Amino acid sequence: MHRYRFVLFRPLQFLPVLFGISVITFVLVRLIPGDPARILLGTRATPTALARIRAQYGLDEPMWAQYLYFLKNLASGEMGRSTLYKIDVLPLIATRIEPTLALVTMGVLLSLAIAVPFAAISARRQGRAADQAVRVVSTLGIGFPPFWLGLVLILLFSVTLGWLPVSGYGETLGEKISHLILPGLTVALSLSAVLTRSLRAGMIAGIHSDVATAARARGLSENAVFWRHVVPNALVPTVNLLAVNIGWLIGGTVGVESVFALPGMGQLLVRGIFSRDYMVVQGVAMTFAVATVLVNFLADIVTVALDPRVKL
Amino acid sequence: MIAALGLPVRRRPMLAIGSALLLAFLLAALLAPWIAPFDPIAQDGSIRLHPPSLAHPFGTDNFGRDVLSRVIWGARIDLQIAVLGVLFPFLIGTAVGTLAGFFGGWIDALFMRLIDVILAFPFLVLMLSIIAILGPGLTSFYIAMALVGWVSYARLIRAQILVLKTQDFAVAAQSLGFSRTRIMFRHLLPNALAGSLVFVMSDAVLVLLNGAAISYLGLGVQPPLAEWGVMVAEGQAFITTAWWITLFPGLAIVTLAFGFSLLGDALGDLLGVKE
Numbered sequence: 001m002h003r004y005r006f007v008l009f010r011p012l013q014f015l016p017v018l019f020g021i022s023v024i025t026f027v028l029v030r031l032i033p034g035d036p037a038r039i040l041l042g043t044r045a046t047p048t049a050l051a052r053i054r055a056q057y058g059l060d061e062p063m064w065a066q067y068l069y070f071l072k073n074l075a076s077g078e079m080g081r082s083t084l085y086k087i088d089v090l091p092l093i094a095t096r097i098e099p100t101l102a103l104v105t106m107g108v109l110l111s112l113a114i115a116v117p118f119a120a121i122s123a124r125r126q127g128r129a130a131d132q133a134v135r136v137v138s139t140l141g142i143g144f145p146p147f148w149l150g151l152v153l154i155l156l157f158s159v160t161l162g163w164l165p166v167s168g169y170g171e172t173l174g175e176k177i178s179h180l181i182l183p184g185l186t187v188a189l190s191l192s193a194v195l196t197r198s199l200r201a202g203m204i205a206g207i208h209s210d211v212a213t214a215a216r217a218r219g220l221s222e223n224a225v226f227w228r229h230v231v232p233n234a235l236v237p238t239v240n241l242l243a244v245n246i247g248w249l250i251g252g253t254v255g256v257e258s259v260f261a262l263p264g265m266g267q268l269l270v271r272g273i274f275s276r277d278y279m280v281v282q283g284v285a286m287t288f289a290v291a292t293v294l295v296n297f298l299a300d301i302v303t304v305a306l307d308p309r310v311k312l
Numbered sequence: 313m314i315a316a317l318g319l320p321v322r323r324r325p326m327l328a329i330g331s332a333l334l335l336a337f338l339l340a341a342l343l344a345p346w347i348a349p350f351d352p353i354a355q356d357g358s359i360r361l362h363p364p365s366l367a368h369p370f371g372t373d374n375f376g377r378d379v380l381s382r383v384i385w386g387a388r389i390d391l392q393i394a395v396l397g398v399l400f401p402f403l404i405g406t407a408v409g410t411l412a413g414f415f416g417g418w419i420d421a422l423f424m425r426l427i428d429v430i431l432a433f434p435f436l437v438l439m440l441s442i443i444a445i446l447g448p449g450l451t452s453f454y455i456a457m458a459l460v461g462w463v464s465y466a467r468l469i470r471a472q473i474l475v476l477k478t479q480d481f482a483v484a485a486q487s488l489g490f491s492r493t494r495i496m497f498r499h500l501l502p503n504a505l506a507g508s509l510v511f512v513m514s515d516a517v518l519v520l521l522n523g524a525a526i527s528y529l530g531l532g533v534q535p536p537l538a539e540w541g542v543m544v545a546e547g548q549a550f551i552t553t554a555w556w557i558t559l560f561p562g563l564a565i566v567t568l569a570f571g572f573s574l575l576g577d578a579l580g581d582l583l584g585v586k587e
Contacts, residue, residue, distance in 0.1 A: 016425055016428070016429075017428050017429055017432050020425065020426070020428070020429030020432070021429060021432055021433070023429075024429060024430075024433070024438075025441075028441055028442070028445060029445075031445055032445050139570065139573045139574065139577065140566065140570050140573075142514075142517060142569070142573055143517050143520075143521070143565065143566050143568075143569025143570050143572075143573060144566055144569075145521050145524050145525060145528075145541070145544075145562060145565050145566075146521075146525070147524075147525055147528045147529075147541075147544065148524075148528075148544050148558070148561075148562035148565065149562075151544065151547075151548060151551055151558050151562075152558075152559070152562065154551065155551055155552075155555055155558075159551065159552050246434075247431070247432075247433065247434035247435055247437075248434070248435060248436075248518075249434075250434040250436075250437065251434045251435050251436025251437060251439075251522075252436070254436055254437070254440065254525075254529070255436075255525045255528065255529065258528075258529060259548075269437065269440060269441075270440070270529055270531075272444070273440060273441075273443070273444040273531065274530070276444075278444070281440075281441055281444050282441075284437070285433065285437055285438065285441045288433065288434050288437045289432045289433045289434070289437075292432050292433070292434055293432050
């Protein structure tokens with residue numbers, strides 16, 4: 001079990017990063033010119049509300065003291081109040097996590113469902129027409145703007161064919177899934193372009209590896225060698241690639257949520273920017289950053305679980 | 313390196329197609345006033361939402377503007393986004409990476425921790441947060457890009473410098489008594505640049521997509537300027553009746569991005585760089 005000891009110690013290494021995240025989000029909002037109390041509460045704030053937030057965040061004190069107030073508020077789960085939605089930021093964000101999480105999950109699952117077969121076709125016919133076609137398509141796919149691709153899919157599957165809803169999220173599980181298919185596909189098509197390239201390289205290396213040669217020597221068919229030995233080994237680095245790209249993936253969901261009117265965190269961020277709801281912007285940025293750190297940690301655990309040789 | 317770039321493009325289809333695509337967009341951008349058939353922002357109420365025809369190959373939008381002319385003029389802004397959005401981060405990142413890799417110690421540790429923190433934020437989220445503070449616009453986009461984008465270049469260059477500075481030619485330069493600045497910028501940096509040159513191309517794709525996405529969200533280039541992301545956003549309301557307003561600017565983004573990707577892959581092969 002000592003291979004998993006990093007699970008206990010790795011979180012300690014996160015402390016400097018978490019500290020940095022808090023400093024950056026703190027500084028971001030304090031850089032806005034003007035009276036911070038008015039910036040946080042909006043132009044129509046009452047004098048009593050202004051006085052209260054000055055006291056709560058120590059806005060009359062020096063910058064380092066303000067940062068300590070900020071940390072103290074954060075520790076008690078206090079991230080301020082949204083001027084647009086008139087509720088606290090933390091519960092507001094909590095209601096928006098589900099659509100974004102569901103979108104990212106849907107995107108990752110669909111992209112694996114697309115990337116694995118295409119990478120397999122490509123790797124097993126290396127240098128031939130099918131391989132060239134997959135390589136061209138995946139190079140092309142990296143350049144697809146998610147927001148535009150979403151609109152094209154809406155035009156195709158919702159407007160022309162009428163198969164899937166145009167936008168929104170729905171109430172029941174079935175409704176939610178049907179509303180997530182097109183946004184998920186939008187995210188997946190961009191992501192699968194990246195995954196296919198990496199998986200193809202991993203599979204080609206695997207086909208020529210000692211493991212595969214040994215399996216062939218034991219009399220396994222080429223199909224069995226490929227699917228039992230080559231593919232699982234090629235998937236290990238893909239987990240890491242997904243984790244490294246999680247920030248990029250989350251960024252992509254911001255545009256996709258806007259196109260499909262999904263009530264997720266990305267939409268909350270964009271609305272917050274337009275309405276100068278800085279507490280919301282700060283809260284969403286911080287939540288996304290902490291989520292990214294967590295995903296990378298989880299990816300480390302999965303990598304160790306999948307590959308007995310890896311030690312962290 | 314220059315010799316490698318001068319190699320004939322025959323039997324190198326990626327290099328040929330990639331360069332041709334970029335050249336085509338560059339010409340469209342430079343010659344926009346002469347080759348665009350119509351004024352990109354002149355409105356004409358009598359030809360609103362016309363489908364593609366001989367007079368208007370890409371159709372017209374809800375203000376009666378010619379979509380083809382707007383796509384051509386859009387090349388000016390979107391190429392500028394891709395070039396400047398890469399240039400500033402490249403310069404800052406290269407400087408930081410060279411210094412951090414060469415001097416090591418606390419300078420290196422400080423920058424590496426800063427990079428860890430910036431990388432913890434999803435790229436677009438941090439960009440949007442900075443733009444939220446600076447206010448919407450292309451200038452804000454470039455500033456945000458410079459503040460966030462340099463980290464990848466710094467990491468790439470630093471890793472190269474760390475390897476290069478222990479090699480014989482660097483040690484020789486040192487024993488000849490050359491100044492540290494000279495060793496850093498004349499000996500180490502030129503050798504470290506090959507890898508980041510390939511990365512520049514794939515980064516240009518991401519910068520282009522980000523710039524268009526931010527403009528699509530209404531936080532970058534502002535209407536009535538013809539920029540492809542703005543055009544997609546303007547066409548969204550008419551997607552059911554006038555698909556051409558949305559389709560063509562998106563295809564322009566895909567094609568330009570394809571050009572950058574192909575050139576990046578070709579350069580990677582030529583220079584023997586693995587991504």
